Amino acid sequence: MAHSDPSTLIRCMPVGDYAANAAVPEMSEEEHRFVYRAMLRLRLLDEKMLLMQRQGRIAFFGPSSGQEAAICGSGFVSRPQDWIFPALREGGVLLMRGFPLERYFGQLFGNVLDVQKGRQQPMHFSSSEYKHLSLSSVIATQLPQAVGAAYAAKLKQQDCVAFGYIGDGGTSEHDFHNAMNFAAVWKVPCLIICQNNQWAISVPFEKQTASDGIAIKATAYGMPGVAVDGNDTLAVIRATQEAHERALAGDGPTLLELVTYRCGGHSSSDDPSRYRDEDKVAPWLKVDPLDRYRTWLGDEGIWDDAQQEDATDELRSHMDEALSIAETADSPEPITMFQDVYHEMPPHLRDQWSSVTEDGSGTAEGAFPL
Numbered sequence: 001m002a003h004s005d006p007s008t009l010i011r012c013m014p015v016g017d018y019a020a021n022a023a024v025p026e027m028s029e030e031e032h033r034f035v036y037r038a039m040l041r042l043r044l045l046d047e048k049m050l051l052m053q054r055q056g057r058i059a060f061f062g063p064s065s066g067q068e069a070a071i072c073g074s075g076f077v078s079r080p081q082d083w084i085f086p087a088l089r090e091g092g093v094l095l096m097r098g099f100p101l102e103r104y105f106g107q108l109f110g111n112v113l114d115v116q117k118g119r120q121q122p123m124h125f126s127s128s129e130y131k132h133l134s135l136s137s138v139i140a141t142q143l144p145q146a147v148g149a150a151y152a153a154k155l156k157q158q159d160c161v162a163f164g165y166i167g168d169g170g171t172s173e174h175d176f177h178n179a180m181n182f183a184a185v186w187k188v189p190c191l192i193i194c195q196n197n198q199w200a201i202s203v204p205f206e207k208q209t210a211s212d213g214i215a216i217k218a219t220a221y222g223m224p225g226v227a228v229d230g231n232d233t234l235a236v237i238r239a240t241q242e243a244h245e246r247a248l249a250g251d252g253p254t255l256l257e258l259v260t261y262r263c264g265g266h267s268s269s270d271d272p273s274r275y276r277d278e279d280k281v282a283p284w285l286k287v288d289p290l291d292r293y294r295t296w297l298g299d300e301g302i303w304d305d306a307q308q309e310d311a312t313d314e315l316r317s318h319m320d321e322a323l324s325i326a327e328t329a330d331s332p333e334p335i336t337m338f339q340d341v342y343h344e345m346p347p348h349l350r351d352q353w354s355s356v357t358e359d360g361s362g363t364a365e366g367a368f369p370l
């Protein structure tokens with residue numbers, strides 16, 4: 001874990017030997033239920049998608065079991081006008097912002113429901129309407145983009161904060177350091193959010209860095225670094241809200257380290273038992289973010305067993321409905337390959353385009369496939 005004193009992580013809900021050291025954020029009961037349901041949906045999605053991958057119905061999936069508090073707690077704080085620059089495991093943020101589930105599944109199938117018309121690998125969800133960029137498979141490259149977007153927002157005096165996500169492995173990439181440096185130099189409204197799930201595929205945290213956690217790295221760059229119990233939904237919300245307020249007040253970026261654990265494989269292509277002792281996972285299952293939040297919500301009278309059962313049924317049937325729409329949708333037409341790239345199509349592509357139109361008349365006036 002490499003936090004020499006885990007008692008110092010920001011924590012709103014006590015756990016094990018660790019006491020709460022921060023106040024619960026102010027939220028309505030409805031907001032609490034919204035966040036919890038979003039977390040539950042992610043957990044149910046993991047179960048379903050991993051099963052579907054094994055059935056050969058989708059090619060690839062990156063699960064987020066164990067990390068739902070980090071994803072949904074931080075995503076909850078984002079406003080519609082804020083930009084999201086995700087890494088692999090933040091598709092749940094896009095769903096929280098209202099992106100339709102059938103289009104999320106359409107991305108995994110790469111069909112006509114996919115915003116990107118089947119051109120990206122699975123898990124690269126995106127939507128300009130919901131201000132959520134596609135992750136880049138090349139890890140950490142999204143962070144300089146987030147800082148650039150935040151710098152633009154600052155110059156244009158826009159009411160906008162950029163959320164740039166990264167994993168612990170990504171912090172070894174130069175892009176993380178470039179982004180940290182310029183975010184602080186330009187004092188941009190950006191949150192750099194590291195989900196420290198302690199694994200980068202098969203590389204454990206202690207082989208990634210000798211630092212005492214990730215948040216400490218912020219000091220060298222001249223910005224606040226905040227280490228949070230990333231399985232404590234309320235602490236994640238509180239720390240993200242504070243960082244968001246700093247950004248909006250013109251006080252610049254914050255590095256948020258959400259300390260959590262990747263309970264499953266890196267992806268559906270991975271078998272973690274080949275490189276990690278699965279006994280290491282057991283203590284983390286005891287601090288499961290859904291269980292912790294559900295217990296707190298139960299104690300506060302905000303959630304009960306009947307609501308849990310109803311929500312599970314409702315989320316499952318919504319998922320099944322969305323899946324039946326998405327799985328039967330058509331593949332993108334070949335002609336879509338030529339769309340969205342060039343304003344004026346170069347001659348060699350115009351020739352290829354002609355060959356995929358029905359009558360070969362790709363050069364017809366007005367037929368440019370935008």
Ligand SMILES: Cc1ncc(C[n+]2csc(CCOP(=O)(O)OP(=O)(O)O)c2C)c(N)n1
Binds near residue numbers: 139170173266
């Ligand atoms: C620049 C680059 N190097 C290596 C890879 C291969 N790769 C894909 S995901 C990954 C691990 C990422 O780990 P981390 O940043 O901790 O995020 P996590 O997947 O654990 O959420 C690696 C090494 C890549 N995609 N890009």
